[in-house]
Amino acid sequence: MSKKIIELADKLKSKIYSDYNAGKQTWFRTGGNAKIFAIVEDNLELEIILNEINNENFYIIGSGSNLLIRDNGYNGTLIKLGKGFNTIKINDNKLEVGASILDINLSNYALRQNIEGFEFYSGIPGSIGGAVKMNAGCYGSETVDVINSIEICDNFGQRKIITKDKLNLKYRSSKINNTDIVTKAIFNFNYGDQNLIKDKINEIKNKRLESQPIKNKTSGSTFKNPENLHAAKLIEEAGCKGTNFGDAYVSDKHANFLINRGSASATDIENLGKSIVEKVYKKFNIKLEWEVKIIGEK
Numbered sequence: 001m002s003k004k005i006i007e008l009a010d011k012l013k014s015k016i017y018s019d020y021n022a023g024k025q026t027w028f029r030t031g032g033n034a035k036i037f038a039i040v041e042d043n044l045e046l047e048i049i050l051n052e053i054n055n056e057n058f059y060i061i062g063s064g065s066n067l068l069i070r071d072n073g074y075n076g077t078l079i080k081l082g083k084g085f086n087t088i089k090i091n092d093n094k095l096e097v098g099a100s101i102l103d104i105n106l107s108n109y110a111l112r113q114n115i116e117g118f119e120f121y122s123g124i125p126g127s128i129g130g131a132v133k134m135n136a137g138c139y140g141s142e143t144v145d146v147i148n149s150i151e152i153c154d155n156f157g158q159r160k161i162i163t164k165d166k167l168n169l170k171y172r173s174s175k176i177n178n179t180d181i182v183t184k185a186i187f188n189f190n191y192g193d194q195n196l197i198k199d200k201i202n203e204i205k206n207k208r209l210e211s212q213p214i215k216n217k218t219s220g221s222t223f224k225n226p227e228n229l230h231a232a233k234l235i236e237e238a239g240c241k242g243t244n245f246g247d248a249y250v251s252d253k254h255a256n257f258l259i260n261r262g263s264a265s266a267t268d269i270e271n272l273g274k275s276i277v278e279k280v281y282k283k284f285n286i287k288l289e290w291e292v293k294i295i296g297e298k
């Protein structure tokens, strides 16, 4: 299979690499190689590549801001959406956004167009595909509040529209299959006051700078907040703040953020996470659930 995909590279505009250092595509900046890494140009080439992959493993990644790839690498094709999925337009009173658009770029676009409700995306460093899959949100707003529907491409290369009610968007989760690639998101929107929109974006920026180690190599919140509780508080009270595994540290600023201080391996990060889960469970009898997606061979 991989040989066939590599052979396709000459015939396509998509960029296809073998034995690719995929860890560098993640915000942790560590982890193993992907057998194949494809940056897919557009819908037509996505269909061709998915047909070639057939029943073999593949996994779609966005900006890698919520992702850890194990040191042993990913034994399949990692797909990232490229230029052809990088458009935003207003169509029929809806905002149509390509899945590779960064959340912050959507937020900036909305600001320029006096569109309200997208300010929270200025605080999330992912792509729109990842935002839909994770129901990303912050400071009281989530993707579910603004989404209308999405376009997906399934593993047979078939494109379909799925409406919001079928997505089951809940706190940092959705019902989107791992084999469904979000290619486009369609949002409802209202116009608002540009100054108020700008103020809200600045407020979010300041809050994040104060409370999160956003300049570090991190994947943001590592664990989901258990109902009515804060994972960061549980982690801190279980005595994990500042602890480490090699160069993987629990942030001093925000205990739910794990940081690669330099040369942490993906194993260091995963082991640090596992030790947090154990300590929190021992102290509070609560099992933290990973928010960060971990892929690759054990």
Ligand SMILES: Cc1cc2nc3c(=O)[nH]c(=O)nc-3n(C[C@H](O)[C@H](O)[C@H](O)COP(=O)(O)OP(=O)(O)OC[C@H]3O[C@@H](n4cnc5c(N)ncnc54)[C@H](O)[C@@H]3O)c2cc1C
Pocket (backbone or CB within 6 Å): 027, 059, 060, 061, 062, 063, 064, 065, 066, 067, 081, 099, 123, 124, 125, 126, 127, 128, 129, 130, 131, 132, 133, 134, 135, 136, 137, 138, 176, 180, 181, 182, 183, 212, 213, 214, 218, 219, 220, 221, 293
């Ligand atoms: C500093 C920092 C702060 C953060 N703060 C927040 C926050 O406040 N709120 C929040 O919700 N998150 C936050 N995150 C986590 C992360 O930014 C979000 O989960 C984001 O939505 C992930 O998007 P991504 O494009 O980086 O996806 P990736 O990390 O690449 O992938 C995450 C998941 O989305 C899937 N995915 C990606 N693209 C697609 C697609 N096109 N189709 C289908 N599935 C896809 C992947 O398969 C994977 O399961 C933060 C991360 C960092 C590093």
